[in-house]
Amino acid sequence: MQIVFYRILGFGSLLRWQHMRPPLPRLELRNVCKTYADANQPVEVLHDISLAAEAGSITAVVGRSGCGKTTLLNLAGAMDFPTSGEVLIDGRSTGSLNDRELTALRRTRVGFVFQFFQLLPTLTVLENVELPLLLAGASNSAETARGRLRWVELEDKAASLPHQLSGGQMQRVAIARALAHSPDILIADEPTGNLDTASGDQVLELLRDAARNFGSAVLLATHSAEAASIAGTRVQLRDGRIQTIDRA
């Protein structure tokens, strides 16, 4: 009983404290390290990474293949957990969440865009966009999905199957899917890596739009300077360590 009382008291004081503080960043990585055990030999993939992303901002993580970009993105999207340090989404550490809470977090707060689009080949374009909403049990999922398709200018392709689209179109559908539930954080892993220049430009424009119109904090991994140029913050990674952070 006493414990419950103290918890309630603590929660109240936390609320007051939060009220007094400036708004928290959407996404924050604090001294994050990630180590994998490879043949009993620990391999450190990320070392002491700290960065923050505000709502409506675009952060580009730049670096060569194998520098740890994808691992960083997985940690930021609560798909993986740091070996040490913390990943905070709206101030709450992902490590403190149980499986159900993590699933709920991915359904409502995070959206992913992949280099190879990862559309389900058996679903139509509309169904692909609708999928996160269906998984979350959202109402009016079809209408919302159609709205996102309109936004990426592919409403006329709603009934098509992914293999009937071009690479650029597929990536636009993937972005529409990632934003279907208006996530607070949009994680894009090499979104233009598999596209020609014109399609890549379209995709980058959509990401910029996502930050602007949906208020999402966009975290973008790329090794293209052009893609990185849309970001307000550019984080240069090298061998799992932050080399530089440039702010435009």
Added chain:
Amino acid sequence: MKLLRSLILRPLRRDPLRTALTILSVALGIAVIVAIDLAGDAATGSFRASMETLAGKTDLEILANGGIDEHWIGALDALAVNATFSPVMEGQAVVDGAGPVPLYGVDLVASALEAAQPAGSQTVTATVAGRRRELKPARLAHSASGDILVADIAAAQQALGRFGKLDRIDVTIGRGEDLARVEQAIRATLPPAYLVERPGVRSDENQRMLRAFRWNLRVLGYISLVVGAFLIYNTISISVVRRRGEIGVLRALGAGRAAVLGLFLAEALLLGVAGAALGVALGRLLAGVTVRTISETVNALYTTSRPAPVELTWSEAWMSLLTGAVVALASAFAPAREAMMVEPVEAMGRGAHEHRARLRWRRELVWAGLFAAAALAASQVRPIGGYPVGGYVAALLAIGAAACVAPALVLAANYLTRAVTRRRVASLLAGRSLTASLSRSSVVVAALATAIAMMASVGIMVGSFRETVALWLDVQLRADFYVRTAARSAAGQYPPLAEGVVAALESVPGVAAVDAYHGMELHFRGERATLGSGDLEVVRRYGRLRFIAGEDRDAILRSLAQSDRAIVSEPFALRNSIHAGDRLTIPIGAHTVELTVAGVYYDYSSSQGYVVLDNSTLLRYLPNQPATNAAVYLAPGADQAAALRALRLRTAAYGVSIAANAELRRASIEIFDRTFAITWALEAVAILVAMLGAANSLLALVLDRRRELGLLRYLGASTAQIRGMILTEAAFLGMLAAVLGLALGGALSLLLIFVVNKQSFGWTIQFHPPRELLAGALALVWCVTVLAGLYPARVASRLNPIDVIHEE
């Protein structure tokens, strides 16, 4: 070899569970065949072993319908030939301490004289024909197939109530004597109605009599292997799909088409032979369990047999390995050929391959139509060599037709349920993924449907048969009580009632009529049947014997008394192509009698069939033939319980067993159910194999789609949703298989009832599908299919999304 190791063996090792499931499926299929064969051999292989091992080699056998008059022994002994004539009686006895054993009556006194030894004064106390007796001289001997009771011929005749009659005379030719000369001399001496045969004829008759039974059992055994074949096809298809890229690279590096074909056939061969080897061992174990059941059926329906030890010979083991190898190669040929056709530049992914499979469904529908038409044509073919070959071919073609319908069914079901499945993400994804992997999911549906169809068809056939028999029993068994000797006897044995039993029954107050029935073995055109006679006027007045359509029952039964006319049972008529009005030449005792077939009646008690005369006719040819059974009809209003007490009291001294009508019906149905117990066991194995296949295929679907499943986790799917999706797929597969299986099962049941059964056993079975049983069985199979999805669902929910989404 190196390619085989890296491209085939390594992936098989990497997926140990799936490999094990495939091998186990084949093993179960082969095990059932081995078990059925070994148990069948053991259960039926001991017909003649006992006496032959005891008496040594016999050159000729003399037989007669109704027995041989013993005075002919003297006439034969007087022949100027160098041969020995040994009289033989055969029956069953229960010896204190040794249980039921075959009883052989031989001339022990003569044998002793020949050996210049005393005949012996050993006495054996045994129950023969319902009565305890002391047989002397007699001894319990040990033969290869177990104990037998050997008694002096006179003691055996007395115990069996067959005074002056012999069941058989064994002829042994002396050194230097000409067999043909002896045979000619015997034929010249004996009445022409007596049969002089080379030894083994009875065994051959037995084997012929059992061939339809064993064939049908064997065919049922092959069902599991057919299901197993689908699974090998599936495994190799998966293997080809997964390694399409590798095949392209191999071809680009200079591997020939034949090498690619050889690789995948080698994989199938490996699975087939491994499965068959395990199956042989498993089958040997199963045979030990099965032999008793088969033996009971043979005893109940055909003839006396004692199970011999189960023996697995090397040739049988090799044959099974060969069967496994051939089935594996045959079922893997199509996917292996597809692998062979992959062009080097066409090292494409699954998407394109599956797209092609979707496009092929129309062509497969056309094939289904062609198969169905061919099945219909094959079902019309008359039996070949006594086997319903057309029926079996039609069944295989029908299975082929169903397999070709499967892809269209999966697509149609998905299309029709689109509106409903869209509402839930698990059902939306499950439906789509099944159509996406159409070439695989349709094979699973076909395999499961085949197993379900077999279960349903045999269920419908057995259910219909049971109902037909029950209805027939209602009609046939009209007497109030049935009387036989107290001795337990197998089919093909006719222990006589003691003299005076019929008179004692007739003297009981309240008894309106007694039909004394005389049954005996009939050797006819190289097959065994039953020759019987009864009081057909009693049958006419009290019974309800049904004749095949259009035949006037009363007129037929009235026409039989004091005339060389007979009625025959439907199986006998069909087996021998006999119709009403035909003439039959049947040796009865020493007479060759020309009988006119007055009518053909429905009967389900023996597939060998009956020729039935009126008592007045039979006793004219065999005057002292004892009755073997009696049917007692009570007068209207008579007290049944009181009558039964009185009947038991009156016949207490004769060692008879009296069964009330209801009791006999119950016993008949019990025998029926026991007979089909093994059928159900075989069905269960087929279903088990199909379940293993479902689990195997779902696992393959999960592993193949692991990137999609990982993506779903990125998109916010919970582990419960992933599990639910795989279980929904399993349920969907089960549902489709149930629909297809039921339709195919209906078609197969018609083939079983109207073609296979009719041609094998000659029974007309009315169509009575056991609806509740079928519904229950289908629900059970469906539940088990869903359960088969549990493990794949677990694997799917435990996939690491990060690993699978980035493995490219």
